[in-house]
Amino acid sequence: MELTVALLKAPGDDDEELDRATTNLLSELRDLDVERVERVAGGAAPDGSRAVDGASLGEIAIALGAAGGALTVVVETLRDWLSRHGARRRLSVTIDGDTIELERATDTERADLVRAYVQRHQAPPAPGS
Secondary structure (H helix, E strand, O other), X not given: OEEEEXXXXXXXXXXXXXXXXXXXXXXXXXXXXXXXXXXXXXXXXXXXXXOOOOEEEEEEEEEOOOOOOHHHHHHHHHHHXXXXXXXXXXXXXXXXXXXXXXXXXXXXXXXXHHHHHHHHHOOOOOOOO
16 A cells, blocks of 8 residues: 655745655654655756755655554654644645545544544455454
């Protein structure tokens, strides 16, 4: 399973600020037990910004691999990151065309929303388990 995370520009952000936030989140996601975490390939870096290896600012692709529970761990990591940076930040997470946008919600509201989203995308238990 693969998902895409997009950091959405906060009011007053420039491309460099968005790039810094994306790099920060990317670093945390790379510490997880997933198959692959990388910036989504895109066009050239915006004029006047640091080069980002042709990647789209703010977009991260995550391949979960076969590790059981990886989706839950990734989404909880995103939720935790957002709670620490959420005063200005918004994230969207897309799996198979289904997108959830996370922003200014209470911890309880965000937890309920994330739980429902993860349940929609987890494989059902094998018969007899």
